[in-house]
Structures are given as C-alpha cells and as structure tokens.
Amino acid sequence: xxxxxxxxxxxxxxxxxxxxxxxxxxxxxxxxxxxxxxxxxxxxxxxxxxxxxxxxxxxxxxxxxxxxxxxxxxxxxxxxxxxxxxxxxxxxxxxxxxxxxxxxxxxxxxxxxxxxxxxxxxxxxxxxxxxxxxxxxxxxxxxxxxxxxxxx
Amino acid sequence: xxxxxxxxxxxxxxxxxxxxxxxxxxxxxxxxxxxxxxxxxxxxxxxxxxxxxxxxxxxxxxxxxxxxxxxxxxxxxxxxxxxxxxxxxxxxxxxxxxxxxxxxxxxxxxxxxxxxxxxxxxxxxxxxxxxxxxxxxxx
Numbered sequence: 001x002x003x004x005x006x007x008x009x010x011x012x013x014x015x016x017x018x019x020x021x022x023x024x025x026x027x028x029x030x031x032x033x034x035x036x037x038x039x040x041x042x043x044x045x046x047x048x049x050x051x052x053x054x055x056x057x058x059x060x061x062x063x064x065x066x067x068x069x070x071x072x073x074x075x076x077x078x079x080x081x082x083x084x085x086x087x088x089x090x091x092x093x094x095x096x097x098x099x100x101x102x103x104x105x106x107x108x109x110x111x112x113x114x115x116x117x118x119x120x121x122x123x124x125x126x127x128x129x130x131x132x133x134x135x136x137x138x139x140x141x142x143x144x145x146x147x148x149x150x151x152x
Numbered sequence: 153x154x155x156x157x158x159x160x161x162x163x164x165x166x167x168x169x170x171x172x173x174x175x176x177x178x179x180x181x182x183x184x185x186x187x188x189x190x191x192x193x194x195x196x197x198x199x200x201x202x203x204x205x206x207x208x209x210x211x212x213x214x215x216x217x218x219x220x221x222x223x224x225x226x227x228x229x230x231x232x233x234x235x236x237x238x239x240x241x242x243x244x245x246x247x248x249x250x251x252x253x254x255x256x257x258x259x260x261x262x263x264x265x266x267x268x269x270x271x272x273x274x275x276x277x278x279x280x281x282x283x284x285x286x287x288x289x290x291x
Contacts, residue, residue, distance in 0.1 A: 019274045020267070073181055073266055074153045082256050083185065086263030094271050 004106045005150050006030065006135055009056060012098035013137065013146065016091065021071045021141075028136030028143070036124045036132055036147055041065065042080055043122035044092035050110035052103070054150040057122065058092045064142030080119055089115040154178045154266065159273050161281030166218065169211050170273050176204055177269055184262050190255045197253060205241060212238070215277075224283055233276060237268060 010027060017023050040059035047055050060068075066077040068091070069084045077084055096112045103110060132149035155174040160167045180200045183193060212234040219227045244261045251257060 015275075016271070020270060069263070072154065072270060074178065075181065075185060082259035083181075083263040086260040087267045088263075090264045090267035094267070 004103065004108075005052070005148055006133055008099045008102035008106075009095070009146055009148060010135060010137075011102055012095045015098065016095045017139070020091065021068050021139075023139045023141070025137035025139045025144075028138055031134050031136075032131045033134045033147065034131060036122070036149060038122050038145060038147065040122075040145065041119065042085065042088055043118040044089050045116040045118065045122070045124075046092055046096045047113035047116075048096075048100075048110050048150060049113070051108040052110050052150045052152060054148075056096060056099075056150070057145075057147040058088075058095070059122065059145040059147065060088065061142050061144065064139070064144060067141040085117045085119060089117045154181070154270070159270070161273075161277050163218075163281055163284060166215060166277070166280070169214065170277070173207065173211055174269065174273075176200070176207060177266060180204060181262055181266060184255075184258050194253055197258060201245075201248075201253075201258075205245065208241065209238065215280075219280060222280075222284060222287075222289070224280060226279060226283075230276060230280075233272065237272070240264075240268075 014024055017025050036055070036057050038057060038059040041062035042060045042065045044058040044060075045055055046058075062080060065080055065084060065088055069077045069087050072087065080088075093112070093115045096115075100108075100110050100112060130149065130151065132147050134145050134147045136143055136145050153174075154177060155171050159170060159174070161170075180197075183196055183200060186193070216227065216231055216234065219230060224230070244257070247257060
C-alpha cells in the first residue's frame, strides 16, 4: 500500500480536527494489521470505489467521541446516541471526501460510500486476506485509529 | 453555543447571517436534546425544522448572490455544495413524512446538520473572505 494513501488521510484528518475541535492529532507508529477489527467503542466504515477500492475505518473511544461532540455543540454529552454517532459519521465522511480530493492530486479518482456507523466492537476481515495499515492518532482527549485497506 | 469567532469570514453581512444560523441550529439542538418528553416538544421540533429549511435556503441564495456580485471564481463549486446539502435536508424531510418525526431520526439529522454547518462555514466559506481580502476588499 502506498504512502500517499496514508498521508492523504492523515492530512485530511489533521485539517478537519483543527477546525472542528481545535486539536492537531499526532501520528503514532503505523502498523500492519491482518484484519479490520477494532475494539474501540465507535467505528465508522467508509467504502471506497473507483481507482482505489476497499475501505477505511475510523475507530474512536467513547470518551473521546463524547468530548468531540461536546466541543462542537457546546453541550454536555453522556452517551453515544444517534446525535453523537451521526456527528461522528459526518466527521468521517468529510475527512474521507477531503482525503479523496488530496488523492486526486496523485491522479486517483475515487468516490466514497455513505458512512456506516458501528457502536461497539467492529470485526470484519478484509477481502482476499490482504493486509491493512493502521495509523494510531494521538490527541489531548484520547487516541483513535484510522485503518486503511485500499488497493488499485 | 456552537458559534465561535474563528468561524467569521470577515464580511459583516455574511458573518451576521452565519451567527444567526448557528444560533438557530444551536437552539434546535438544545430542543431535541433536552429532557422534556418527545411528544410534548414535537410541535416545536416541526416548527423549527420548517423555519430552518426556509432560512437555510434564504441564506444560501443570498450568499450565492454575493459571490456572483464579487465574481467569486469558485461560485459553481460552492453552489454545488449548497445544492447537495439542500438535497440532503430534503431527503430527511421525506423520511420524516414517511416515518413520522421519530426521535432517533431527528437526532441523527441534528448531528449531521451541526457537523456539516461547522465544516462548511469554517472551511469552504472562509475562502470567500480570503478572496475578498486578496482583492483588497473589506477584511
């Protein structure tokens, strides 16, 4: 998997986080994973189609999700309900859209499917047992992951 | 409150409308999230939805007219973003008509609306302000 994929998603995430929650996520150590499972509390899956095919998974811990939605709305949140999960889905959707714009500068033309939101553990094996890349991102309100499984 | 000064684009007329729009969305969010019984606040939810739908369209039209006036080069791209958003609101309105104004669906709409609005005003609309400043206009 090429570095452009990871770099585009990281750049888009950084930009969106700075605007929405005034924080710049720092990159942790990139690792290769065998499947797309994640035990964090809220997972958003984005299907990608076009020149690149596959999916990207955003995985957030509960407290971080609630804190993000609180910063944006100015309101206390105590559970990941439809409001919070929908806000999270839209955040992932915007990051995905911006990442694809960055990838189009490398001549990849792609589209994303509407975000699928899973509250609780997420477990799905990638097609054909290919490896995925997982990028942990660190912020003052918690650590989250972006797992990227894309092929040409 | 959702509104933050960093969302200002530096054009007074548009900033005022944005602040007002954020105020309405913020009130809407508070209404749908307060502890009151859902049935009891349903009329207010419907009323706010209808008002916001009109207000958003009016604001988009005025913002697009302003962009035309200043020959903004990214008008078409901006108009397309507005159109997509209006379509998305209309899709929800259709769902509400079909399914009724269920609490789950309205909460879902509220989360999406808030996020979209912050990103659009905080990112895409900022470019209008940058363009005006580059041209030596009001900052």
